Amino acid sequence: MAKISTAGNYGKEIRSDCMATLELTKSGGLKIDLISKVKDYFGDQIISLAKEELKFFGIKNAKLKIEDQGALDFVIAARIEAAVKQLIETDQEYLLEIIPQNTDQTAKDRPRRSRLYLPGNTPKLALNAGIYKPDGIILDLEDSVAPDKKFEATILVRNTLRSVNFYGAERMVRINQLPQGLDDLDHIIPQHVNVILVPKCETTDQLKAANNKIAKIKKEKNLNYEVWLIPIIESALGVINSYQIACCENVVGLAIGLEDYTADLGTQRTAEGNESFFARSQIVNSARAAKVQSFDSVFSDVNDMEALKQNVLTSKSLGFDGMGCIHPRQIPVIHANFAPTEKEIEKAKQIVAAFQEAKEKGLGVVSLGSKMIDAPVVKRAQKVLELVSVGGNN
């Protein structure tokens, strides 16, 4: 194993993060060198945290340098742990206390209009993500984390799930592509995570593998909360298998990832989206058939809110329940435009009222004006009114 290890990020532009550089020594005790912009305020606290953590891992002699730009304890602890584990073999985890807000469970069919992607190894973005009230926050271990940062990112994401208040947003993690992603689950599942996103999902075998691994971890650790799955369909084969995938255990919805899908087709992603019309419709259709939700791909131009709005309206008209986003400012646009229009709400109210009236009168047939209303229409109207009660945050 290496003699000196480093973990984390440090630089002029990097905030709320730190870099830990660790060297094990033969004697001399624990030497902590702290360079920090908040040293005057938190220097003593940081140094005692570092010492306690090194002792926890049984390290008695070491030089540890911490270069800090205002990282919170859970970040510092994660960076030190990542540095330690590059030098010594240990299965131990240095866990800070989980905040009470982060132990709640979520319902299978809760609204998931917006899910905000955050790069898993960039702590600054996670601190305030919840205040924008997305329905879900995804800590990403996959594409947004560089290959050499994957290890430290899993530890940071683990700590983030325990320490950061997401203010009611569903706590989600996108693991790496399987089989690597199965190892991510060891760190993530015990932290009361609500949803695991499984990228580049093509077959039911992948979800079975994920479910088996999750069940094994839950059994070992005696965990009794639900962990939902959202497979992300990103290939032609995935689209074809989407119904079977949607039917797998614990799946709450299907997401589509259009960058990889269009690459797989050998075409380009366009603003009009004709190339993905079939796939998007197929995903919606498979999800509905399996009675789960469906989620559209992210819209990547974070400065063009008008184009985002049009994109959301198209998604809604195709039947999607939500979409991904990569910037907090996209959230209110997504919520506002997935929300039913006033006309839709008015109509839904009339339909539900007519249904109630028919029920009270014991009529078998519901009618509104001269039109007969079928059961699925009533159901859709009820769903519209449910969405209204969720409200937008705009």
Added chain:
Amino acid sequence: MKKADKFVLNAAGRMVPTIVNGRKVIPFMGVNKYWPTHKGAAPHVPTCIDYPADGNKIVETLKEALIKSGLKDGMTISTHHHYRNGDFLANQVFDIAAELGVKNLIWVPSAAFPCHAPIIKHIESGVVHHIEGSLNGPLGDFCSRGKMPGLGYLRSHGGRYRAIADGELHIDIAVMGASASDMTGNANGVMGKHPFGPMAFTKADVKYADRTIVVTDTLIDFPCYPWEIMGNDVDFVVVVDQIGDPDQIVSGTTKITNSPDRLLIAEYCAKFIDAAGILKDGISFQAGAGGTSLAFVHFVKEIMLKKGIKAKCLMGGSTKFLVELLESGLTEYIFEGQAFDLDAIRSLRDNPNHIPIAVFDSYDFHAKGNLARMMDVIVLGSTEVDVTFNANCVSHSDGRMLHGIGGFQNCMIAKCTILAVPSFRDRIPVIKDEVTTLVAPGELVDVIVTERGICINPLRKDLIEATKDSGLPIRDIKDLKKEIDQICGIPAKPKLSDEAVAVVEWIDGTILDTIRKVEK
């Protein structure tokens, strides 16, 4: 002479000196509890026969002008900050003083910037005794370490005007940069090679100084009009190669922020004044430069367009964003104290509804129609606030002085003053139990808006009532502080010595707080 002596506890509960740099001062007595009613300064009386009959007051060099103005030990020299961090003039003045062997000068800038760091060597060598004015950047840091022989004296923009007019701050020589001047000293800041905008911060200096030197890099034919400085008030005119770099006026202050947190804070501010019923036809408000303020203007504009609201007047420092509101008819007037970009300078020059105002009119405690007091709402930033709504804008939580007061205190008397702040910066909480330096008494801070919620001063029952069903995240400031402390941890208290290094003056001229030497 002791820098500061005879300390007493003032009405804000702060220990403050009653003697500063040998002059007697009055401790803060409470908001609107002290009336500075004495007769004001009596400026020196000139006669035209002492000046050239043809009006030509040009002298060859700044050095010659300073010598002819009688520069000598212990004098007070003033400059303005309209070039902000691009000022070339102040450093030259003290370089010349050093060359002439003059000592113990007092520098009274309307604001200092990092570009004035070379003044430090003149303080170290005894050329400059102390600074009365904002202490920013390297100068603030220097003063915080107790290295200035005299006590720093921090005044607001309005407070500086008041002190000069009241005779508490006598200027011997005012050295005023102007982007254009004629031979007589009629001058402005909107013409010439390097225009910077209005000259609001020269008015008191020119009116009350014993000698006024206009320095320009663009000499134009008599008469230079508009004449923001009138030649009749000027003793000497000096022409140099370049007096400042206007590009430095705009640095970093004229772009809407990309930060989602700041955008959210700005959006909350706009929604708050809408919910509180403040944002209605005929509204007047101040929004300066800086990312959050500009974003506030952006969100207010959205609401105005949606609801068909038109403003009466906006108070700058303005940028193209305010100019757009003026040109699209969303506001009838802009009152301008300082311009922050070229669009603002152009509009000020060409649009009669873009009106230059003096610091006296907008900010002075003596003004009979104080404009800041007439504003419906003013949004400001802050380095710290506390649970009793006290605010700090000059020092960081470690006690180091790093910002000037600017118009911060003067804006406090608006009908609704909002502080727009993040709840923490790099792990350092912005909401404290007690601010490190008291710059604005809590009773004047109406609302604190953060990304995690809006706190309304309990004194403003009307605002609390008006916004209670708005759906906005209105929160008790103590609850918010608790949440922030849980996120950040409780920071250790800064290590400050007992030694005073500067005082903060309140707008009425009383002493509000003492700034202590930083130990490390």
